[in-house]
Amino acid sequence: MGWVTEVATVEAEPQQHTVLISAGHSSTDPGAVAQGHTEAEIVTEFRDLVSQALADQGIRHLTDGPAGRNWPLGEAVELAAEADIAVEFHCDAASPRASGTWTLSHASDFPLAGRLCTVTAETLGIRNRGAAPENAGQHHRLAFVSDGGGIIHELYFLTSPVDLAAYQQHRAALAERVAGVIAEAARRA
Template sequence: MKILVSAGHSNVDPGAVANGYREADIAAEFRNLVAHELRQAGADVLTDGEGSDNKPLAEAVKLAGGVGLAVEFHCNAAVNPQARGVESISLPGKRDVSQRISAAIAAVLGSPLRGERGWIDQAATPRQRLAFVNAGGVIVELFFISNQAEMGVYQAKKMDLARAVAAALLEVR
């Protein structure tokens, strides 16, 4: 099964910006780390860019329809700098995959699971319809970029996190 690993936002849309970091940069970096781990394990991996290249959502949506599993990485943000946790947003048919990914992240980062054991139905989100999710993908909110402590834990453990997320994705195959 081919796996798409996508970075949220794009080169022109930075996403959330907090604590000296841009969400789009973190997403691209993490996409690259996970894709590397998956390739090391022999998986057939497709990405929506290489290096710091982060293509627009429209490109990721096109790619998502042609693979067996599609994930896109993001960071959550909140006005409350203490907000924390991990969640994955998908359609109900991808609940188990979403929960598996969120659990892997929570285990490494020590973050609480948000939603239903780490899963949020896209219908429960403010937008209720997300293009990447409608294309069959899972949007993964790794941590809160607005929480300085979570950002620090991510920076310290991002290699371990990439291995854990890749292992969770490989379990789905």
């Protein structure tokens, strides 16, 4: 398993909930491909940045693979089902004009999902499309949500040159802010 155990000593409330962060798709499934990038490469890198930020904040957490690697969805779903908080990162794809961030989850996760959308939209300067149920739009019964009880966080539209440029410029800050939201939720009783 990918437990991250190297955590900094942080003066904060103790962690109350188990955490999993996951990168969508896998080494064998690239997901969306646009503008010379694959979704899998981007979200694996982002997961690793968030993992480091969580460790720096003293949050013990699980990942769906070691740094730079991404296990298949089935393994991520099993891990998500065991975690109190599970967030999987993705990039959306549509027309080059489509922009924004959103999440897919059960209604009970909308408060955390909404906070993830807010910090992402603010950091990247893109539209906040908000927290949505797993069957929103073209989606239907997503294993990470249905079977794992997790949140799918569509960070931005990979097909949007504006979104991609904002992500590339602000990814480190975004990872810090997303980790902060997850850390706060992990410490909340």
